[in-house]
Each structure stands twice: as C-alpha cells, then as structure tokens.
Amino acid sequence: MSFDPMAAAVDWLDAYRAGDIEAILGMYAEDAVIVCGCGGTKTVTGREGRRAYWVDRLIGSPASQLDNLQQSGDGALISYFVRDSVVSAVLRFNAAGQVSTHTCGPSN
Template sequence: MSFDPMAAAVDWLDAYRAGNIEAILGMYADDAIVHCGCDGMKTISTPQGLRAYWVDRLKNHPASRLDDLQPSGDGAAISYISHAGVVSATLTFNASGKITSLRCGPSI
C-alpha cells in the first residue's frame, strides 16, 4: 500500500484537534523544519523546539475544524479554523511518510 499524504494531513489535524502532542510529534521526521507565520515568523528545527512549539500551539492556538484540503507537491495543503481565523498549512512528507516540513500562517 502506498503512502497517502492527504490522509496523513487529516491524521495530523485530527491529532492537533485532540491535543495529542505525542501523536503529533511522532508524525515528524527527526530533521523536520517548521516555518510558522502565526504571531510572527518562527523557524523551528530541533526536536526540543518542536515540542515547545506544539505545547504552545495546543494551549494557545487550538484547531477546530477542517476548512480545505488539497494535494501539494510531495504533501498536502490543509487549512483549518482556529480562534484567530483560518490557518493554512503545507505539509511535506518524506518517503517514509514522516513530515519533513511544515509551513503555516494565517490565510489571506
């Protein structure tokens, strides 16, 4: 069975909505990079930084429902509703199905 980035993006959002930090962190490759434009641009590139980022996201920026989902290169573009409005995220995956990059920010 081949890897489905669209399904993985939905799994990512489901784990985010559930507040399951261990499931979220388990989806990332060890060398993953996050570029987040929510509340100012942040770049995270270490496992410790990724954990701190997600602790903050889950506490201060919870996701509610899916807004849109589209294929995007080696991944998926997903948008979801948060208390601040619609957030767009592009997830890129490696051949093992792990997230190698996340780019997110408010939808325009």
C-alpha cells in the first residue's frame, strides 16, 4: 500500500481540531520547516520551535471544519476554518510519510 498525502492531511487536521499537540508534533520530520503567513510571515524550525508554534496556534487559532482538500504535487493542499477566516496549508511529505514542509496563510 502506498502513502496517501490527502489522508495524512486529514489526520493532521483532525489532530489540530482535537488539540492533540503530541499527535501533531509526531507527524513532522525532525528537520521539518514551517513557513506561516498568518499574522506576519514566520519560519519555524526545530522541535522546540514547532512545539511553541503549535501551542500558540492551538490557543489562539483553533481549527474547526474542513473547507477544501486537494492533491498538490507530492503533498496536499488543505483549507480549514479558523474563527472567522479560512486558512490554507500546503503539506509536503518525506519518504517516511512525515511532514517535511508546512506552508500556510490566509486563503484568498
């Protein structure tokens, strides 16, 4: 059975919606990079950087329902509601099925 990036993106959103920080962090590769354009562009690297990023996101911008899901190259584009706006994230995965890059920002 091959890896399904769209199913992995749904699992990622489910963990985000549940506020399960350990599940979320476990989905990222050790060298994963997050580039977030929500509220100003920031680049996040390292385990502790990702933890701090996700603590802030879970408290300040909890996700609710799915808006859109599409295949995007070797990853998935997933859009979801956060309070009164929609955020889009592109998740790219490594060969082990872990998130290697996560780029997000407000949907246009």
